[in-house]
Amino acid sequence: MNNTTSSVRVRFAPSPTGYLHVGGLRTALYNYLFARRNNGAFLVRIEDTDQTRSVEGAIENILDALRWCGLEFDEGPGKDGGCGPYIQSQRLETYAAHAKQLVESGAAYYCFCTPERLETVRRQMQAQKLPPMYDRHCRTLTETEVRDNLNNGVAHVIRLKVPIHEEIAFNDVIHGAMKVQGHVLDDQVLMKSDGFPTYHLANIVDDHLMGITHVIRGDEWLPSTPKHILLYRAFGWQPPLFAHLPLLLNPDRSKLSKRQGDVAVEDYRAKGFLPEALVNFVALLGWNPTGERELYPLEELIAQFDLERVNKAGAVFDVKKLLWMNAQYIRMKDDNTLAAQLQSVLAKNNITAEPEYIARAVHLLKDRVETLNDFAESSDFLFHAPHAFDEAYMRKHWNDSTPVAVADLAERFTALTDFSHESIERTVREYAESTGVKPAALIHPLRLALTGKGVGPGLFELIAVLGREETVARLNSFLEIQQK
Numbered sequence: 001m002n003n004t005t006s007s008v009r010v011r012f013a014p015s016p017t018g019y020l021h022v023g024g025l026r027t028a029l030y031n032y033l034f035a036r037r038n039n040g041a042f043l044v045r046i047e048d049t050d051q052t053r054s055v056e057g058a059i060e061n062i063l064d065a066l067r068w069c070g071l072e073f074d075e076g077p078g079k080d081g082g083c084g085p086y087i088q089s090q091r092l093e094t095y096a097a098h099a100k101q102l103v104e105s106g107a108a109y110y111c112f113c114t115p116e117r118l119e120t121v122r123r124q125m126q127a128q129k130l131p132p133m134y135d136r137h138c139r140t141l142t143e144t145e146v147r148d149n150l151n152n153g154v155a156h157v158i159r160l161k162v163p164i165h166e167e168i169a170f171n172d173v174i175h176g177a178m179k180v181q182g183h184v185l186d187d188q189v190l191m192k193s194d195g196f197p198t199y200h201l202a203n204i205v206d207d208h209l210m211g212i213t214h215v216i217r218g219d220e221w222l223p224s225t226p227k228h229i230l231l232y233r234a235f236g237w238q239p240p241l242f243a244h245l246p247l248l249l250n251p252d253r254s255k256l257s258k259r260q261g262d263v264a265v266e267d268y269r270a271k272g273f274l275p276e277a278l279v280n281f282v283a284l285l286g287w288n289p290t291g292e293r294e295l296y297p298l299e300e301l302i303a304q305f306d307l308e309r310v311n312k313a314g315a316v317f318d319v320k321k322l323l324w325m326n327a328q329y330i331r332m333k334d335d336n337t338l339a340a341q342l343q344s345v346l347a348k349n350n351i352t353a354e355p356e357y358i359a360r361a362v363h364l365l366k367d368r369v370e371t372l373n374d375f376a377e378s379s380d381f382l383f384h385a386p387h388a389f390d391e392a393y394m395r396k397h398w399n400d401s402t403p404v405a406v407a408d409l410a411e412r413f414t415a416l417t418d419f420s421h422e423s424i425e426r427t428v429r430e431y432a433e434s435t436g437v438k439p440a441a442l443i444h445p446l447r448l449a450l451t452g453k454g455v456g457p458g459l460f461e462l463i464a465v466l467g468r469e470e471t472v473a474r475l476n477s478f479l480e481i482q483q484k
């Protein structure tokens, strides 16, 4: 390990069971912010020792989502900092050696119970309304019994020998002092019969060997922490500090679930959210910088992050707020950058255009959309002449004298030397004045002919973006349709 033991080293340790959950992103982000705030190292470690839950492609998926969010790691798969490999299935001998060490020191023991016996024990416990737990049967096997079983190749696991008469106490940075009596803890399986370690063993062995100083993870791991403390004790290692992050909740305060909305980072990406907005939003789920503001770019989140100020209470994932935040980030972004990001989104809607034109379209609409997809969906009239026209709007704003006015304006637009929105506006207003009609009586029909819709961005800016040729062509073709 390159770093001294005093410098902060934290890790995000996802299991590759699918996509990156927004809760996982929050965990990764808090680790990242804490590392950057303290000039420490942020590691990513893949916990794939439960082979039945591992999903093909999930590692790349998770790493890709982290990359998209801008959470670059210092050490992890493909980036060795001297503690690799960072994928647990590639470290099996290390866990086996450590499990053996615990058996030899008497802190763990071989268990030869069959699945049938374990099931019977579980049912008995349930019948007595006790939490299902192993009855510690194999703790009392004699050395000879153990040796014979091993020699006969009897299937076995290795279990932690929980000190049942002790109290296990630790301090959680967020939850404060925690304690539990040994007798309520299960003799946790550390090595499974297939030679793979369980999460608990692999997790603490790696946290130790990788020099992790702070374990920042979801609340669901709080009940496992006493077992982890026992493992540290058994190895004679100093445990890291623990900080368990509050649950993410649906607006009805139930646990955040797929049933009530999107939970994968990739879903938000596909819906046209900006990573900056998602990161800002997720950062505030459980922690708030000191100011009253809501918008904090990553650099400011780093500057203000304080683990001690993370809340204990669950944090509500409010998509409306995320949408609002995304809209703010869209507005703050410069047109060319947004245009570049939009190109692929537009391509999905079969729209292709020059980046320069997209940038002008972006400028026109960016105050009116919440996501990049909104833009793609609401900007069709900027890329194609409309096929359909709002009939109610038509009835209200189109009368016998309108075609002449529209035709006259098309002519005046053709003759304009300066096709800026100011000059277009002047042309329309002067025409209104000279013919004695209200400007609105021209603006509405023009909008209809050009966009097919009754609402949209400012007409003169819109005409300037469409350009002279397109504007005049659309007006003329609309007039032709009306004459038929």
Ligand code: GLU
Pocket: 012, 013, 014, 015, 047, 199, 203, 216, 217, 218, 221
């Ligand atoms: N592999 C665990 C998970 O997927 C990590 C828990 C921990 O950070 O210790 O949540």
